[in-house]
Amino acid sequence: MSNKPPTAIIGGSGVKSIIKGDEKTIGTPYGPSPPITHSLVAGRSVYFLPRHGEHHQYPPHMVNYRANIWALRQLGVERIIATNAVGGINQELTPGDIVIPVDIIDMTKSRKGTFYDKAPVTHIDVSQPYCPTLRRLLIDTARMKKVNVHENIAMAATEGPRYETPAEIRMLRTVGCGIVGMTGAPEAFLARELQLCYASISFVSNMAAGLQRQLSAREVEEKGRETSNILNSVIVEAVANIPERHNDCPCSNALVQAQLVSNAAEVEQLAR
Numbered sequence: 001m002s003n004k005p006p007t008a009i010i011g012g013s014g015v016k017s018i019i020k021g022d023e024k025t026i027g028t029p030y031g032p033s034p035p036i037t038h039s040l041v042a043g044r045s046v047y048f049l050p051r052h053g054e055h056h057q058y059p060p061h062m063v064n065y066r067a068n069i070w071a072l073r074q075l076g077v078e079r080i081i082a083t084n085a086v087g088g089i090n091q092e093l094t095p096g097d098i099v100i101p102v103d104i105i106d107m108t109k110s111r112k113g114t115f116y117d118k119a120p121v122t123h124i125d126v127s128q129p130y131c132p133t134l135r136r137l138l139i140d141t142a143r144m145k146k147v148n149v150h151e152n153i154a155m156a157a158t159e160g161p162r163y164e165t166p167a168e169i170r171m172l173r174t175v176g177c178g179i180v181g182m183t184g185a186p187e188a189f190l191a192r193e194l195q196l197c198y199a200s201i202s203f204v205s206n207m208a209a210g211l212q213r214q215l216s217a218r219e220v221e222e223k224g225r226e227t228s229n230i231l232n233s234v235i236v237e238a239v240a241n242i243p244e245r246h247n248d249c250p251c252s253n254a255l256v257q258a259q260l261v262s263n264a265a266e267v268e269q270l271a272r
């Protein structure tokens, strides 16, 4: 077993486990995680967590995001690469393109979005919601593989499970979103609350509502299958090249400035 800290891959719609290995479910204060697969990739310990459950049984608004992120932290994971199927709002995008989002607008409504419901009152900074080091690595890896990758795009995370209306998409474009998916939030924020590095690799499965005649879940699934080889190869290569140190990213010490000084003792306990 590698002594480097493990990395996790969260597989979204259409993304089957990239790795084969032992599976285990982790109990958390929020309920059990789905079975998580463990293996070595280029000598590094890697976990794969299927976000929607092993049989894709949890729709986006019912995913237990807190259990998933907690379980990964419990396994010692320090970095997470999450995959998301998204609709393209930006008309420069084409289905099959890959986006490493730089920012996110949370439009979800019903989800448990924090680990900090009680004292210590905690306000994490999400000025850079995705780990800049992991993003750079994913972008450079995709470019090296001649993949059509877009990097200056913000994601809208919608509640689902229905797709959006054309008017909602026009609104999201107006506020600066280039892609839309149902699973970006609160996952990214929960990872930051536990001081884990997190970046998303999104694949455009369709153009968003109003930009193509109609939307279909089958189309999203099919595009996932079509894109999976390239997506997997970027992820595997990126995992193999993850730097050992957390250089200058806002993730691994996110709690330091997030809590009031009067809570300092509790902070110490929560921080790794």
Ligand code: HPA
Residues within 6 Å of the ligand: 085, 086, 087, 088, 158, 163, 164, 180, 181, 182, 205, 206, 207, 208, 209, 215, 220
């Ligand atoms: N909207 C929301 N989520 C999605 C879409 C979309 O168009 N495509 C894939 N996931």
